[in-house]
Amino acid sequence: MMDEEKGKSAEPTTTTTTTRVNMDREDVDGEERDPEANPLNEPLLKRSRTISSSHLAMVGAKVSRIESLDYEINENDIFKHDWRSRSAVQVLQYLCLKWTLAFLVGLLTGLIATAINLAVENIAGYKLLAVSDFVEEERYLMGFVLLTTANFFLTLFAAVLCVFFAPTAAGPGIPEIKAYLNGVDTPNMYGANTLIVKIFGSIGAVSAGLDLGKEGPLVHTGACIASLLGQGGTEKHRLKWRWLRYFNNDRDRRDIITCGASSGVCAAFRAPVGGVLFSLEEMATWWRSALLWRTFFSTAVVVVVLRAFIEFCSAGNCGLFGTGGLAMFDVSDATVRYHVMDIIPITAIGIIGGVLGSLYNHLLHKVLRLYSLINEKGKLHKLLLSLTVSLFTSACLYGLPFLSPCTKCDASQSDCPTTETTGNFKQFNCQDGYYNDLATLLFTTNDDAVRNIFSTNTPNEFHPLSLLIFFALYCILGLFTFGIAVPSGLFLPIILMGSAYGRLLGMAMGSYTQIDEGLYAILGAASLMSGSMRMTVSLCVIFLELTNNLQLLPMTMIVLLISKTVGDSFNPSIYEIILELKGLAFLNANPEPWMRHLTVGELVDAKPAVVTLCGVEKVARIVEVLRNTSYSAFPILDDVDVQAEESVTKVTQLHGLILRAHLVQVLKKKWFTPEKKRREEWEVRESFNWVELADRETNFDEAAVIKEEMEMYADLHPFTNTTPYTVVENMSIAKALVQFRQVGLRHMLIVPQYQAPGASPVIGILTRKDLIAHNILSGFPHIANSRGSEKQT
């Protein structure tokens, strides 16, 4: 329900309708909270000690209210009538539109990804070329000033955009999408502002040479495009096209956003299958074969667009945008020869990846908490933080290569040394015929750095000390860059870090192994990815598509499996950590073991009572309930006469569940009658249609209802979902959670095992927040304690 009480609790007006008030009182702690304020300290969201904690979460850098999504089929009279009357043509329209949208999502994501790539390669390329000229002329200070200034302003550009125009565009956006696909909506995540800032911010931040990738932001970009297309525009300027109305529901929006996210991954790595699998493994909670297919279609469109542009650019039409095929880090020329004993270094890489990955997760968690303290001090602090990181990065990237001695070029390497922006053997400050190995890794774009460190058939290109410096630098940058207020992806920093120790290990193996150093770098990158993000199949396919070398596959699989296993034994994946930190209520697939010992009845007992309404309710009561609670749904009870042993008794019967949005609609339309009576079906259909009711407008202007109307009645039956999913009170939380998550519910009604005469037929409502493990534990400290002691023993 994601509800939070704004003011005081509802006054019980009748005895039967209000029994226990199901609400999360922020004021239980004796503390009122303004949702827009930012009273953060460690942990980011202070939790109340009631069972259901707040419905606030970090969105961007702000605390906002989050909302739960609803995938239940709402069976009320109006929607039912709509299904019955939907013609075959309309169903066809809907299908066509869905495919068209999937196509457009792919097309636009592909185009935008290409645009971002073009911009980054050219901005960063010309910047590096100019600096390179100064270095060649040995005007080192001028080079430093130029690089630092350029990076400073690029970072400033990105940070200003993020801080002032769309705070939600900062960071990768993947955790929020993951939460969305799990059923938690965060406001302003998929707006036009966010999209534009994400695109330009990402161009700025990546061109500025910061240790971040454009991959995460591209995923978010894809999701934004999908969401905007699905809604037919922004909140304010929305296309009122009739066809688009079919998409005004959580279910279709989820599908189209999944397509968008997959397209984003595909565009980021030029990995169509990897994109689909990433969405499937890492992000999507519900998955259907039909969705798999549609997602696949979107990524196919993306890859065709990318392919076309690569073709176009290979003719030299795109400035410094490189040539090359579809595989970003192609190592298909490397022959992979391995024997049984190679299992030892491969296992070693896996274990190192797992340990380092979980360590990285742990440290990043600490840094993000620290940053949140800085960020909450205000916009200026955010900017300063970003700019400090930029200055530090520029200084290191430019300064460190001077520490490295020059190496003589090998005659077999035709492209050594080079003064181009791309290329594997950078001359930098060295004389002709020599190259600076650290400059090859640092004085270049991140993509090229990866390409260089992955380069095969170049044994001993890098000095171990250079690789160590590179590794240390990127560990520091990787930790301190992610949290700044610019769009930033996690993939590339992790790949850079991982490849360094991978290649180092490969060099250390020496003649023990026949596997190329470059392949070791790839395995290192894969291991750290898996150790931090804990994906397996999707990473495997992404690496396959990135490197275009099938022979590497068995080794990659083993490395990924080992890293994930090792990492999982320390802490959860980085995305789960961020979700937890942001307070986004993510429902995991597997219930905790202790959830089997607690029933939903006990859970409901620990909560305030549920607020119910009558089937034909007084307007004053509706207004009051809307004012005093912020629940998104209310059970509707009816008093009915039943014949029992020749005497007529009155009993209370559950009619269903009404959504807050529908109550607001009833009030807005002033669909009242002076007397208490049920109304005819045609009357309802005259006044309401399903398009209006599909809207999620929950804000309600009290002034609209005048005093006389307060005494009138509204018939709520036609708007009531008569078949809400219910569970019996003695069901374990584990079992209820399975139903809640699998069916994709927003509300689950708890019914008594037997309804005594006169008692309420519904004893509580469970919502997403109620089923989150740590929320439950906060209300049942003894379970938390027994778990703690179990862990110690």
Add this chain to the structure above:
Amino acid sequence: MMDEEKGKSAEPTTTTTTTRVNMDREDVDGEERDPEANPLNEPLLKRSRTISSSHLAMVGAKVSRIESLDYEINENDIFKHDWRSRSAVQVLQYLCLKWTLAFLVGLLTGLIATAINLAVENIAGYKLLAVSDFVEEERYLMGFVLLTTANFFLTLFAAVLCVFFAPTAAGPGIPEIKAYLNGVDTPNMYGANTLIVKIFGSIGAVSAGLDLGKEGPLVHTGACIASLLGQGGTEKHRLKWRWLRYFNNDRDRRDIITCGASSGVCAAFRAPVGGVLFSLEEMATWWRSALLWRTFFSTAVVVVVLRAFIEFCSAGNCGLFGTGGLAMFDVSDATVRYHVMDIIPITAIGIIGGVLGSLYNHLLHKVLRLYSLINEKGKLHKLLLSLTVSLFTSACLYGLPFLSPCTKCDASQSDCPTTETTGNFKQFNCQDGYYNDLATLLFTTNDDAVRNIFSTNTPNEFHPLSLLIFFALYCILGLFTFGIAVPSGLFLPIILMGSAYGRLLGMAMGSYTQIDEGLYAILGAASLMSGSMRMTVSLCVIFLELTNNLQLLPMTMIVLLISKTVGDSFNPSIYEIILELKGLAFLNANPEPWMRHLTVGELVDAKPAVVTLCGVEKVARIVEVLRNTSYSAFPILDDVDVQAEESVTKVTQLHGLILRAHLVQVLKKKWFTPEKKRREEWEVRESFNWVELADRETNFDEAAVIKEEMEMYADLHPFTNTTPYTVVENMSIAKALVQFRQVGLRHMLIVPQYQAPGASPVIGILTRKDLIAHNILSGFPHIANSRGSEKQT
């Protein structure tokens, strides 16, 4: 519930406990049926006109009773106590064992796949070599006799095994696995007999040169291994290891079988990621991230085993077993150059693939019906059918190449002509320096035929007429081979058919396109696969891993999408057709639109009433219910006193649901009391433990209960699942279906919207069969009619 009434309906003994009898009367039609008889005619399973049709399905070639699986958490006292008492060590044991099993499944599947490959390559290879010698000596008749005789006896071997020892081993087994993972258990599918027959039958059938693959059987083999390991042996000789007891439930068995199926696909195509995805897209109904990971682990083990054997065999230790890398049909040497206009032939291939694929599905359906008429005539008929197909195949494979003129070898082809079993330019009956293009395709193993037709950089190797003959022959063989009584896979026949028209189209394009003919053949194969099996992502990855050419990916994606779209507009996928034909109740993810107009209450009304039991029930009544019904679960009702307005009334309350297996356990243990009373928890725990209750023994020997015991009572409360999932009677079938499928239920209780005093608190039980679309339509002909008329307009 998958229940079927064996004899007559249960006698209502008390007024409250039996209201409507929920059973599927086979005798409604006035016709008794012996489940082991085979009274088949078109459609394979005759459907009764009641709502729930029979619980019989074709298993192998026999009609058997199928059972539904249960993934619900059974919350009865004994299981609950077991969870509470399970220690951390036991949880660890369980986890270790689960991973060990996944490892063993991978290892064994890999080893068996290698053994099958070795056997096939050597048997078929030496056979072809011998025949080839005769041909070289121009003793054509002797060659023919030798080939035909060898193939005849190999087929005979495979068919005898299948017909006499394990009829369930015939066919691919994939539809049954798909049904299993959807929740339908078929008997004798995963036994030791089936496994052994599958392995040796597959070796025989493939070596016999029949137009079938070893891929489908390998998937089934993997599933068998997994099932046997998970159960700790066969039904009869079972390892009674304590740890294995944790796996005696439907949920864990499902997981391990998924691992087995993935390993099978992986072993078949040497495609680890493709294997995981095939299981995910085509077979698994429920999917969790943890399962994805475990499956991936199994396939990783398989691929390591395969890789090791390839290494071993490349040293020449494996007879005629070929060398080569991990990719089966490697075309990575082909450079892929394409321009925008190539979209036209690619679209053409896609459309052709869709049309031909659906046509193939349609015709195969007809052939399978025809074959079932032949097969039901007896074992001899089955054998004769298989042998006829074998003779026809041998004659064509040997005879047709003589129709083709010899072609002069191109000087650039170093391996032309060849008299080896493998190799692209077969000399056959031609003089030196010439090759017979049709012999290259026909006079070889199926794997090599695919390799040859996929061969790149060999333009004009095949004459169009030869390809046409090849295509026509494999269309005929593909239709008439699949249904015979040997283990047979569908993949290879479809690949062969598809590659033929693909390569033909490539040749027809001539200089219009720069894409290699061999790549066209691959696209053709992909299109027909997609047009018939309707998979996308998994096929894409399988083809990527088969061909090891990433550049082909965008084209493959487009082709797959087009074929699937075209095919879907004609008929369902081949596996769905087989499922339907076999009468396996497969629950689709998407409810039909008309299901929204029908409520579960109406569905229950059209069924016989539900049979209920009392909380403390008379033994005679339990025995009677078990004898007269074959339901697998019964609602338990309790009469309780409630205080209502100062008077005490008796009302009936739903206590929960008891499984048939647990009733049988109670009777077996003779857990009776002379008087009607509830028993203490310790008493139950003394007599029963969860391991016994996890058993699914539903056969009950009536003689075991003596007459005096009949008058005693049994307390059923401790065995009752107190929290069955319930839905309200006015819920639409569509909505109920979502819950049923998503949560993985076997029984769903229907409760009244309001329980009038004296009325039953449960009005029906829905089971899998009740929710299958055509079963519902059989009970509501007006919906079927209105659908028909809608389709016509």
